[in-house]
Amino acid sequence: MEYFLYEKKTEIIFQNDFRIVFPKEIKKVFLIDKKVYQLFENKLGKIIDGASFFIAASEKNKSLTEVRKIYDFFKKHNVNRSTVIIGIGGGITTDITAFAASTYMRGCRLVLIPTTFLAMVDAAIGGKTAINYNGIKNNIGSFYPAGKVIIVPEFLKTLPEEEMKNGWAECIKIALIKRSPLFDMLKSKINIKNIIEKAIELKLEICEKDLEDRGERRLLNLGHTFAHILESVSKYEISHGTAVSVGIRAAAKLSLKLGLINVDINEKINNILNLYNLAGYEDAKYLDALINKGEFILNQDKKAGLKLNIVLFKGFQEVFLKEIDDSKEVLKTLEDFFE
Numbered sequence: 001m002e003y004f005l006y007e008k009k010t011e012i013i014f015q016n017d018f019r020i021v022f023p024k025e026i027k028k029v030f031l032i033d034k035k036v037y038q039l040f041e042n043k044l045g046k047i048i049d050g051a052s053f054f055i056a057a058s059e060k061n062k063s064l065t066e067v068r069k070i071y072d073f074f075k076k077h078n079v080n081r082s083t084v085i086i087g088i089g090g091g092i093t094t095d096i097t098a099f100a101a102s103t104y105m106r107g108c109r110l111v112l113i114p115t116t117f118l119a120m121v122d123a124a125i126g127g128k129t130a131i132n133y134n135g136i137k138n139n140i141g142s143f144y145p146a147g148k149v150i151i152v153p154e155f156l157k158t159l160p161e162e163e164m165k166n167g168w169a170e171c172i173k174i175a176l177i178k179r180s181p182l183f184d185m186l187k188s189k190i191n192i193k194n195i196i197e198k199a200i201e202l203k204l205e206i207c208e209k210d211l212e213d214r215g216e217r218r219l220l221n222l223g224h225t226f227a228h229i230l231e232s233v234s235k236y237e238i239s240h241g242t243a244v245s246v247g248i249r250a251a252a253k254l255s256l257k258l259g260l261i262n263v264d265i266n267e268k269i270n271n272i273l274n275l276y277n278l279a280g281y282e283d284a285k286y287l288d289a290l291i292n293k294g295e296f297i298l299n300q301d302k303k304a305g306l307k308l309n310i311v312l313f314k315g316f317q318e319v320f321l322k323e324i325d326d327s328k329e330v331l332k333t334l335e336d337f338f339e
């Protein structure tokens, strides 16, 4: 698959085995998730023909401090604009690698090899790079699509179930945003490789039209306003997949309440999430925090002068961005999941 983001070609390559598709004579450096290297040392060891920097995947390490260490590593190994920087790991590793590659010498060649389901269908796709700053997630970043994204589904064999769920939630989200066969593919649980391929295709179709997140791309936030609140009040104890799943259910519930969709569509949306054991949420542990802090979190964007927008359904596989005046209604919808 080939896509053009910012007139720059991104090639998506599927591989059954571990090969890097670059000639030996091209200089490469590798930024690798430490855990992935330990799990796949035998196979990765054979293809890594350049200096390596290992990243311990945590949100704490998605930081300027880690980026400085990476710049030092680049300097030590004489990285220049023609060096290929290869990031191998989950979304944390691909975000940080892409950020470092986009800023070092105003941009180096970048290849991403995502190793989690979420990174394969989402984080490594579409050209957003990010690090956290001052406690704010993804506060600093750039738009810098990789030249190549290499998908090796074999990496998923070692991925824990909870991490798989994060990817399923994003696939379902994409399937609900626009008309495509992805929903039926998910319903019949066909081959995961075909699902990844379709999910990438749909995300890139949206990104190609709106790389900088000013229009259609914002629809990819379906479920994510609610998810963001849940993740914040639980201090990230609630996993991203669960939070997005509740978020999608809440978006459907609010759409139903506002008369935008009927009960059949609401049921269809909930059923597909049930099929992948993606929770509704009933642990009351975070309800107080939600009531106390929810409004503050929800209104953070408003304080920054931005309107409060939320993605809602107006049909099956049809969503739109709705400006919300009453943030209490959004929170009430979410609170209902804790009863």
Ligand SMILES: NC(=O)c1ccc[n+]([C@@H]2O[C@H](COP(=O)([O-])OP(=O)(O)OC[C@H]3O[C@@H](n4cnc5c(N)ncnc54)[C@H](O)[C@@H]3O)[C@@H](O)[C@H]2O)c1
Residues within 6 Å of the ligand: 033, 035, 036, 039, 057, 058, 059, 062, 089, 090, 091, 092, 093, 095, 115, 116, 117, 118, 119, 122, 123, 124, 125, 126, 127, 128, 129, 130, 138, 155, 156, 157, 158, 159, 160, 163, 166
């Ligand atoms: N740039 C974007 O457009 C975008 C989109 C979505 C998410 N993100 C970012 O992605 C990050 C989350 O990514 P993630 O869910 O991949 O998390 P992650 O990178 O933390 O990986 C999750 C865990 O799985 C481990 N792991 C990775 N590959 C493995 C494998 N094959 N087998 C076993 N374990 C493996 C990691 O070491 C880590 O412990 C967040 O920081 C988020 O902000 C970015």
